[in-house]
Amino acid sequence: MIDRLPLPAQFDRLIIAGGTAVALVMTPILVVLLALMIGDEISAAELVFWLAFTVIVAGALGTVLLSNIVHAALALIATLLGVAAIYLLLATEFIALVQILVYGGGVVILIIFGLMMTNAQADPIVSDGSQKPFAAIVGLLLGSIFIAAAIDAEWGAQTTAVIPFRDFGARLFRDFIVPVIIVGVLLDIALSGALINARSSSDDDEAEPASEESEAAS
Amino acid sequence: MIPLENFLILSGILFATGLYGVLARRSAILILMSVELMLAAVSINFIAFAAYLDGEAFSGLVFALFVITVAAAEVGLALGIVLRLFRERRTSYVDAADSLKW
Amino acid sequence: MEEVWILPAIPFAVFVVLGLFGRILPRNGDLLAVLGMAAVVVLVGFVLVDFQDAFVDDFFAPVAGANTYAFDWINIGDGFFLIEFSTYVDAITMVMLPVVSFVALMVLVYSIGYMKGEQRYGWYFAALSLFVSAMLLLVVSGNLLQLYLAWEGVGLASYLLIGFYWERQSAAEAAKKAFITTRIGDVGLLIGIILLWRVTGSFDIQEIIHAAEEGAFGETYLTIAMLFLFAGAAGKSAQFPLHVWLPDAMEGPTPVSALIHAATMVVAGVYLVARMLPVYDEVLIARDVVLYTGLLTAFMAATMGLVATDIKRVLAFSTVSQLGFMFVALGVGALTAAMFHLFTHAFFKSLLFLGSGSVIHATEEQEVGKLGGLRKKMPITTLTFAIGSLALAGIPIFAGFWSKDEILHDLEKYGPLWAYAVLAATAGLTAIYTTRLVLLTFFGEPKDQHAYDHAHESPPVMTVPLILLAALATVAGLFVYQDVGQAFGFVGGIGEVVIAHGEPHVFELDVPFAAGATATALAGIAIGFMYWWGDARRAREARGWAPELHSLLERRYYVDELYQAFINYAVLGLSSVVAWFDKRVVNETGVDGGTQLVGFLGHRLKFLQTGRIPNYALGMALGVAALALVALGTS
Numbered sequence: 001m002i003d004r005l006p007l008p009a010q011f012d013r014l015i016i017a018g019g020t021a022v023a024l025v026m027t028p029i030l031v032v033l034l035a036l037m038i039g040d041e042i043s044a045a046e047l048v049f050w051l052a053f054t055v056i057v058a059g060a061l062g063t064v065l066l067s068n069i070v071h072a073a074l075a076l077i078a079t080l081l082g083v084a085a086i087y088l089l090l091a092t093e094f095i096a097l098v099q100i101l102v103y104g105g106g107v108v109i110l111i112i113f114g115l116m117m118t119n120a121q122a123d124p125i126v127s128d129g130s131q132k133p134f135a136a137i138v139g140l141l142l143g144s145i146f147i148a149a150a151i152d153a154e155w156g157a158q159t160t161a162v163i164p165f166r167d168f169g170a171r172l173f174r175d176f177i178v179p180v181i182i183v184g185v186l187l188d189i190a191l192s193g194a195l196i197n198a199r200s201s202s203d204d205d206e207a208e209p210a211s212e213e214s215e216a217a218s
Numbered sequence: 219m220i221p222l223e224n225f226l227i228l229s230g231i232l233f234a235t236g237l238y239g240v241l242a243r244r245s246a247i248l249i250l251m252s253v254e255l256m257l258a259a260v261s262i263n264f265i266a267f268a269a270y271l272d273g274e275a276f277s278g279l280v281f282a283l284f285v286i287t288v289a290a291a292e293v294g295l296a297l298g299i300v301l302r303l304f305r306e307r308r309t310s311y312v313d314a315a316d317s318l319k320w
Numbered sequence: 321m322e323e324v325w326i327l328p329a330i331p332f333a334v335f336v337v338l339g340l341f342g343r344i345l346p347r348n349g350d351l352l353a354v355l356g357m358a359a360v361v362v363l364v365g366f367v368l369v370d371f372q373d374a375f376v377d378d379f380f381a382p383v384a385g386a387n388t389y390a391f392d393w394i395n396i397g398d399g400f401f402l403i404e405f406s407t408y409v410d411a412i413t414m415v416m417l418p419v420v421s422f423v424a425l426m427v428l429v430y431s432i433g434y435m436k437g438e439q440r441y442g443w444y445f446a447a448l449s450l451f452v453s454a455m456l457l458l459v460v461s462g463n464l465l466q467l468y469l470a471w472e473g474v475g476l477a478s479y480l481l482i483g484f485y486w487e488r489q490s491a492a493e494a495a496k497k498a499f500i501t502t503r504i505g506d507v508g509l510l511i512g513i514i515l516l517w518r519v520t521g522s523f524d525i526q527e528i529i530h531a532a533e534e535g536a537f538g539e540t541y542l543t544i545a546m547l548f549l550f551a552g553a554a555g556k557s558a559q560f561p562l563h564v565w566l567p568d569a570m571e572g573p574t575p576v577s578a579l580i581h582a583a584t585m586v587v588a589g590v591y592l593v594a595r596m597l598p599v600y601d602e603v604l605i606a607r608d609v610v611l612y613t614g615l616l617t618a619f620m621a622a623t624m625g626l627v628a629t630d631i632k633r634v635l636a637f638s639t640v641s642q643l644g645f646m647f648v649a650l651g652v653g654a655l656t657a658a659m660f661h662l663f664t665h666a667f668f669k670s671l672l673f674l675g676s677g678s679v680i681h682a683t684e685e686q687e688v689g690k691l692g693g694l695r696k697k698m699p700i701t702t703l704t705f706a707i708g709s710l711a712l713a714g715i716p717i718f719a720g721f722w723s724k725d726e727i728l729h730d731l732e733k734y735g736p737l738w739a740y741a742v743l744a745a746t747a748g749l750t751a752i753y754t755t756r757l758v759l760l761t762f763f764g765e766p767k768d769q770h771a772y773d774h775a776h777e778s779p780p781v782m783t784v785p786l787i788l789l790a791a792l793a794t795v796a797g798l799f800v801y802q803d804v805g806q807a808f809g810f811v812g813g814i815g816e817v818v819i820a821h822g823e824p825h826v827f828e829l830d831v832p833f834a835a836g837a838t839a840t841a842l843a844g845i846a847i848g849f850m851y852w853w854g855d856a857r858r859a860r861e862a863r864g865w866a867p868e869l870h871s872l873l874e875r876r877y878y879v880d881e882l883y884q885a886f887i888n889y890a891v892l893g894l895s896s897v898v899a900w901f902d903k904r905v906v907n908e909t910g911v912d913g914g915t916q917l918v919g920f921l922g923h924r925l926k927f928l929q930t931g932r933i934p935n936y937a938l939g940m941a942l943g944v945a946a947l948a949l950v951a952l953g954t955s
Contacts, residue, residue, distance in 0.1 A: 090266060
């Protein structure tokens with residue numbers, strides 16, 4: 001049955017290799033965390049958090065470090081799912097669902113489409129830019145600043161409130177109705193822009209100035 | 219209860235990783251993906267603050283929603299540009315598009 | 321009396337109409353200008369009657385409705401800096417108004433004949449109307465800033481009219497010279513006005529006078545302020561050392577010289593000092609400066625007039641000299657004497673100028689060396705010119721005698737004796753050069769047959785003003801008598817009381833004194849006849865006695881050369897230093913150096929613009945990191 005699927009052979013290998021790698025990394029962590037939870041060292045929520053933490057960080061590192069562009073895209077999916085788990089943990093099911101729907105169902109698919117439409121399929125291995133060391137320094141610098149700021153700051157009284165779905169909807173469509181409309185317009189514009197940009201320039205010459213305009217604008 | 223700092227640290231690491239990706243990668247699509255990481259980090263921050271500090275108004279949630287929406291729009295538009303670039307230069311490396319140099 | 325602002329408004333309206341529509345009006349609108357001026361003369365008559373009714377005993381006291389508020393001109397900070405547009409009428413104004421309006425009317429009528437067929441005929445009348453408007457505004461101004469506005473207005477009109485024949489290089493340069501020279505004085509005037517305003521916070525002339533009398537100023541401060549004010553007066557009234565522009569101003573049309581450079585504008589300085597005389601009385605040093613400047617100018621100009629060969633320049637020097645007389649009178653505090661001389665001088669000097677204009681019009685020649693014998697061909701001009709000359713020389717009955725006598729009398733009484741001697745000698749010199757001018761122009765044999773053949777008597781439109789002015793030059797002096805003055809409305813001013821040192825006393829003719837002055841004048845005339853009668857042989861011989869002295873006078877004491885040298889060495893030298901600085905330091909180092917530096921840096925730094933997005937993003941991230949560090953550090 002697998003043979004009949006129109007999957008490239010590398011995807012086949014990818015799933016097997018990736019699954020093995022994930023299992024190798026995740027299993028010991030899961031075991032450790034479970035042990036800690038059973039020993040009442042951590043709560044169930046903390047278990048989920050650290051699990052998601054691992055997935056997110058590993059996925060993010062995979063996204064930015066893997067040289068195979070397809071692998072990187074899959075690592076991104078893992079990261080985004082981890083983020084959705086974090087959202088669930090923060091008691092916002094709706095956002096978590098939106099995250100999975102939009103990212104998992106939309107954005108990542110779009111990105112993979114993009115990969116397929118460029119030469120990623122023929123040559124999925126990419127090289128990195130020459131400023132890689134500087135990028136590493138700046139990334140580390142900014143990351144440590146953020147972490148330092150997070151630890152340093154006094155956050156005051158903290159309550160974990162469960163946010164009711166109904167209240168959220170009321171707030172979104174009552175108090176934030178104008179931004180919502182604006183975002184709708186934005187999506188419309190983005191759609192048009194993407195359409196004009198992606199259209200083949202050889203289709204007609206009249207489309208040429210418009211596409212260049214939006215190229216400059218973006 | 220998980221302390222707020224944990225989420226913020228996670229968000230910081232995620233953001234810094236995304237930034238590294240944006241700066242170090244050459245492929246436009248990989249840069250886009252790194253931008254998604256950064257946006258996700260910001261969303262985590264928003265939601266963590268909304269849940270921990272702003273239980274009554276939860277404006278952060280609304281903004282996280284907007285971030286997701288805008289990210290979707292951005293990816294749509296950016297991929298159009300990437301396709302365009304690929305069609306013009308037969309590559310998706312951003313340093314191929316350097317005609318605005320001196 | 322409250323509506324006295326109408327007087328300057330009428331000629332200004334004429335100016336606007338002529339300036340805009342002069343080309344399409346019949347006869348370029350000259351009749352409109354004349355009619356407007358006639359209306360002003362009639363209105364001045366009404367003002368005179370009104371003034372007579374309102375007169376109270378005290379000469380300086382503003383009469384009822386004299387200081388009239390018209391409207392707020394400038395109001396900053398709700399009264400902090402308030403300039404009202406106000407008019408002020410007192411005896412001094414009442415002397416100026418008839419003079420300005422009447423002479424202006426005469427000159428306008430005369431100009432119809434004189435300027436006939438000129439290019440820019442309409443513009444000439446427009447500019448004259450502008451001048452009259454500014455001059456009338458000047459004499460009715462109630463505050464100094466308004467006066468300054470009018471002051472610059474007459475300067476502008478003077479500039480325009482001196483340069484009326486701007487196609488001629490010399491005319492354009494004379495206009496420029498007049499404008500720049502008077503501007504030097506005007507700056508002094510403005511500084512003086514500001515100095516006075518600093519202390520009193522007001523531009524109102526009467527308020528300033530009151531403040532000065534109550535001692536609101538420091539003595540030195542007030543002296544300096546009044547000296548600056550006098551600098552303005554000296555510039556406008558062509559007093560030494562700013563007198564150089566007036567002889568050159570004769571490049572303008574002759575009627576303009578008669579109106580602006582003899583009768584009205586040049587006496588603006590006298591008017592200003594007279595108006596501020598109560599303040600000058602507080603600071604005697606400044607008043608002495610006025611006295612000695614006037615004395616020096618009177619003498620120098622009279623000597624220069626002895627050798628000038630251009631008929632109009634002789635008259636110009638005479639004007640400068642007579643203005644010096646007026647300042648001498650003001651310098652000893654003899655207000656009435658100065659204003660009286662201003663009054664009579666306006667008539668006989670404009671008469672002389674118009675007469676010379678008649679000669680020039682007839683012969684197209686203004687060098688006295690080429691004229692002569694014109695009495696046979698131009699009897700009316702000759703007669704009127706002779707009357708004007710007698711008035712200028714100071715022969716009894718004629719106007720000049722009374723006023724000059726008054727000045728000499730006051731100087732003898734209140735001034736140093738040597739000053740009196742110098743001025744009396746100057747009066748004698750006046751008689752000499754006047755006689756010389758008359759003899760050379762109208763008597764003797766014609767020296768240039770062509771000019772003589774060309775000569776003819778002027779048309780009535782020119783001779784009628786001459787006759788009217790000659791009549792006035794004959795009788796205007798009699799206004800000094802109380803009954804005569806009162807009959808013509810000059811109560812309290814020239815008519816009733818003579819004011820010297822602020823002490824009014826009824827005029828009485830000091831017969832022995834007047835006889836002495838008359839004798840001096842007669843002696844001057846006799847000397848004139850002795851040297852210039854017939855073929856002027858003796859005068860030519862006299863030139864040989866002291867050629868250096870002659871050339872000193874002919875070159876006008878080398879003042880022009882001195883200024884030229886000053887400009888050549890000091891101004892141009894300094895300018896070249898500044899020019900060098902500007903060229904080398906400012907331009908080549910500052911401007912060009914800056915651009916070259918920018919160009920060089922740009923050439924080098926352009927490589928920062930790699931055009932690669934990741935490089936830019938790296939820079940942006942570094943910036944964000946820096947900002948985050950700052951935020952972290954300050955929180």
